[in-house]
Amino acid sequence: MQQILVIEDQDLMRLALIQELKNCLAESVLLGAPTLDIAKTLMRSQDFNLVLIDPGLPGVNPISQFDRLSVIEQVVDASPSATHLVITGSDSVAEANHCRRFGVAGYVGKTGLMRGLLAEVLQDISQSGFSVRISPTDQFAADFHYSGLTGREQEILDCMRRRERGMKRKEVYEQIGERIGVDPATVEKYYKQARAKLLRRGRLPDGI
Amino acid sequence: MQQILVIEDQDLMRLALIQELKNCLAESVLLGAPTLDIAKTLMRSQDFNLVLIDPGLPGVNPISQFDRLSVIEQVVDASPSATHLVITGSDSVAEANHCRRFGVAGYVGKTGLMRGLLAEVLQDISQSGFSVRISPTDQFAADFHYSGLTGREQEILDCMRRRERGMKRKEVYEQIGERIGVDPATVEKYYKQARAKLLRRGRLPDGI
DNA sequence: TCAAATAGGGACGGCGGCCCCCCTTTCCCA
């Protein structure tokens, strides 16, 4: 059973990270710490397999590179047997390199950290031992959500909107189907259902 | 049907905010914009009822109070008919007051912005017209998540762990039951089920 | 022009979450 610690002060982000980890790991216990002090207390009382660190905690000078690295170093030292991932809102290649020297296994910018990316990073780490995802400078498009869609419908709609132009829908169905382990015809069904719901409400986003 | 825009660069946070809004609003279409430019394009093409703004976007100097306020002002000007909510990682009372002068209806710090708080803020706004939630300086305890629990079980477990000490479990059952509109006996059932699952895995967090 | 792709439906079973009702045993304290 995996023991995981997420150190992040923003409640919704902490919850989102925990949710992401739940999705890509099997049986696991996940603890969330909003401050460094609480995290240290937890690390003293038990060992963790994986520790996520956001060095931008309250009480840390956000401009001081030294303070940020100090937080990371303290956490790594307090849980030497764990795999460490730094998740930060203000990421830089230089800081990523510093972290690597501390023994951190992954460095991820929050901008561009979309659903499923954490799983990729963990995959990378288990294979090559290290993974860095710096925030992209260019941002893509808006995302579209409608409260009347089910999870699957929303997911497939997102994939369809993000498809490369010129790509046939049928190809997308097959691609998605393979990825999520579902019959392409079923994917097609969901897509049509989602589309129909949006049409009935009179709103179709671009790319559909 | 509500038209909502969420301007936030961090993908997971944007998704979490959208999820929160979905939970506390009925029929709604929610658009997510990772940059100010994309947001402006969207606001030009349609009207929104509600706009959430994170002024800490990439390209904005995080130290410059002027830049942050400029972002907010631009968004408010571009969607004059909407209700505006500022959601920020680095909040201050001074900035909240500035925002209020711009016509912003709510100002919320990301730290302490837990599940359901956005609903409270919207409630406040619909009643008194303005709501501010500055990040608390003191942080409470760690949160505990186990992948084997269902949503309800996790939710009720959280409430139980956060109860004031000395409070009887039975009282908590009644309190939760009333809040979520469920029979207290059912709440008790869920709590016991959650507890049993944790015991079988050998892990009981503090406060249980 | 003919086939493939696309749009738009209907029906069905399985599964799991959610909610309610019922039962017993143990423990603590007023």
Place this chain on the structure above:
DNA sequence: TGGGAAAGGGGGGCCGCCGTCCCTATTTGA
């Protein structure tokens, strides 16, 4: 010492999501 609180478990109904299979028009492209 009796009663309430707590622990622990079983069953059943309801509903929504998921996945599958099947059907028919219309459009598009080679």
